[in-house]
Amino acid sequence: MKIASAIFLTTLLALGLACGYSAKSMPATAGTMPNITLLNPDNANSGTSFELVITGTGFNSNAIVNFNGTQTPSSATATQITVTIPDSAAMTAGPVQVTVTNPGVSGGIYGGGTSAETSNSMAFTIE
Numbered sequence: 001m002k003i004a005s006a007i008f009l010t011t012l013l014a015l016g017l018a019c020g021y022s023a024k025s026m027p028a029t030a031g032t033m034p035n036i037t038l039l040n041p042d043n044a045n046s047g048t049s050f051e052l053v054i055t056g057t058g059f060n061s062n063a064i065v066n067f068n069g070t071q072t073p074s075s076a077t078a079t080q081i082t083v084t085i086p087d088s089a090a091m092t093a094g095p096v097q098v099t100v101t102n103p104g105v106s107g108g109i110y111g112g113g114t115s116a117e118t119s120n121s122m123a124f125t126i127e
Contacts, residue, residue, distance in 0.1 A: 026107060031114035034058040034100040036122045043125040044085075046093045054081040056119065060102040067124070068096045090126050097121040 038055040054065065056079065063076045065083045068090070074083035081100065090096075100119040107113030 025111035027111060028104060028107060028113050028115040031104055031117040032058045032060060032102050033117045034060075034063060034102050034119035036098065036100060036119050039098060039122055039124055042123075043127055044090055046126050047087050047091055049087045050085055050090070052083050052085050052098075052124075054083070054098070054100060055079065056100070058102070058119075059100060062103055064101045064103065066099045066101060066118070071101075093126050096124045096126060098124050 034056060035058055036054055036056040040053045040055070041050070044050045052065070052067070059076045059078055059081055061076055063074060063081060065072045065074050065081060067083075067085055070086075070089045072083050072085065072089070074081045099121045102117050104116040105113045
């Protein structure tokens with residue numbers, strides 16, 4: 001009887017430890033994809049700072065503008081971003097690819113959230 005009780009208790013313990021209560025991490029889902037349709041202006045003189053208005057869709061309020069490798073914080077609505085580009089980012093004449101990135105959102109201890117998404121690029125000309 002003692003052996004049967006020991007086997008029964010061992011089985012219960014094994015089932016209790018492997019019952020599926022372990023935390024599973026969820027992968028991030030795709031975030032909102034921004035889309036640039038217009039840059040205004042689309043050119044500027046080298047060595048000058050200027051205000052750039054980016055028009056498009058899907059911009060988050062915490063969107064980041066990527067201009068000449070420099071991420072410039074901006075204020076944004078869902079369809080328009082206005083950002084001041086410093087003269088240090090416009091020193092060399094030539095084309096610059098402009099993109100907008102919507103940062104990802106953390107999902108907490110079990111994962112999830114959203115991943116960062118970056119828009120199509122649009123060419124800006126520094127003259």
